[in-house]
Amino acid sequence: MNSPTPPTGTRKVLVTGGGSGIGLAVCEALLAAGGSVVAVGRRAGLLEGLAARFPGRAHALRRDLxxxxxxxGLAAEAARLLGGLDGFVHxxxxxxxxxxxxxxEEALRSQLELNLVAPLRLGEQALALLEPGGGMVFISSTLAHKPVPTSAAYSAAKAGLLQVMKTLALAGAPRQLRANAVLPGVVDTDMVRAPRLQLGEKALSPDEAEARVEAQLAGLAALHPLGLGQPAHVAEAAVHLLGAPWTTGAEYVVDGGMLL
Ligand SMILES: NC(=O)c1ccc[n+]([C@@H]2O[C@H](COP(=O)([O-])OP(=O)(O)OC[C@H]3O[C@@H](n4cnc5c(N)ncnc54)[C@H](OP(=O)(O)O)[C@@H]3O)[C@@H](O)[C@H]2O)c1
Structure with missing residues (x-):
């Protein structure tokens, strides 16, 4: 028996951050369902590792976004590699x-650039290129709605990203293009395994760093009734939204109950 055709939005997908964490899990879920992906990031080794596991269906593009x-021209390059484009995940x-x-200043600018400006610009590219019925998914964060005292720049960028997503949803609707966001709580990836320094701290020894990360993860897990998330939990939501034909402009919270 032939496997069912994957829904429009999940067949030929550009995935930024596709070399690690949530982006990698999105690529793996799309590939497992029969789709093809172009994974983008800066670390060539991670991207090429994915491409080698799925020859001809996973492509690596090294870019500093x-x-x-x-x-x-990133979306056009992805469309060339995939023979068209029906999905985009940032x-x-x-x-x-x-x-x-x-x-x-550097941290402020880099967070705004990568978490807000880049998805706006790439969303514009996707809007012009996606096939009718295609979908975009932006990975925002629960910190867009519930900041912590150290997240001003990140929360502002991820909150702004929701308005970018909703604007793209409106602009794309006449061509049946959809845009949605996933708002994860804390997910166990490299991003939350970087030790957070206290004010005045310059560096930690390897032992101190390990202890700090363990304490950090335990503290973050305690905020989530269902514990910390895994990349696959978020990927499942992103793939669903890519292929959901009548869902657009939605904020899909996937947070193990953290916002409750
Ligand atoms: N983990 C969480 O708790 C959590 C919660 C809410 C939202 N999120 C969001 O989820 C998304 C994925 O994060 P993650 O948790 O999966 O962590 P991650 O594994 O660190 O993923 C971040 C990805 O972004 C890519 N990236 C970073 N800077 C880049 C640049 N300048 N140009 C191109 N690519 C760049 C990284 O690849 P390279 O380093 O190779 O470039 C990496 O693949 C992020 O948008 C994050 O804000 C995460």
Whole structure:
């Protein structure tokens, strides 16, 4: 028996941040369902590892998405590699925890660029290229609605991203294009395994870093009634939204009950 055709939106998909964490889990879920992907990031080894596991169906594109010139023509390049484009997922992102009064210019600009400007620009590209019925999914965060004292820049960017998503949903609707967002709680990826420094701390020894990460993860897990999330939990939601034909402009919270 032939396997069913994957829904429009999940067949030929550009995935930023596709080399690790949530983006990698999205690529793996799409590939398992019979789709093809172009995975984008800076670390060539991770992207090429994925491409080698799925020859001909997973493609690697190395780009620094914080660089406007490196974003130029990205969706067209993905469409060329895939023979068209019906889906776009923006999972690339970065977070730098700093309290007000200690937010560096570099951290502020880089978080706005990667978490807000890049998805806006790439969403515009996708809007022009996606096949009718296609979908976009933006990985936002529960921190868009419920900040912590160190998340001003990240929360602002991820909240702004929701308005970008809703604008793209309106603009795409006449061509049956959809745009949605997933708002994860804390998911066990490299992003939350980076030790957070206290004010005045410059560096930690390897033992201190390990202890800090363990304490960090335990503290974060305690905020979630269902415990920390795994990348596959978020990927499942993203793939659903990519292929959901009458869902657009939605904020899909996947947070193990954290916002309750
Ligand atoms: N983990 C969580 O608790 C959590 C919660 C809510 C939302 N999110 C969001 O989920 C998304 C994925 O994060 P994750 O948790 O899966 O962590 P992750 O594994 O660190 O993923 C971040 C991805 O972004 C890519 N990236 C970072 N800077 C880039 C740049 N300048 N150009 C191109 N790619 C870049 C990274 O690849 P390279 O380093 O190779 O470039 C990496 O693959 C992010 O948008 C994050 O804000 C995460």
């Amino acid at each position: 914080a660089d406007a010139r490196a974003r130029d 999972s690339a992102g970065n977070v730098v925890h700093q309290p007000p009064g200690h937010i560096t």
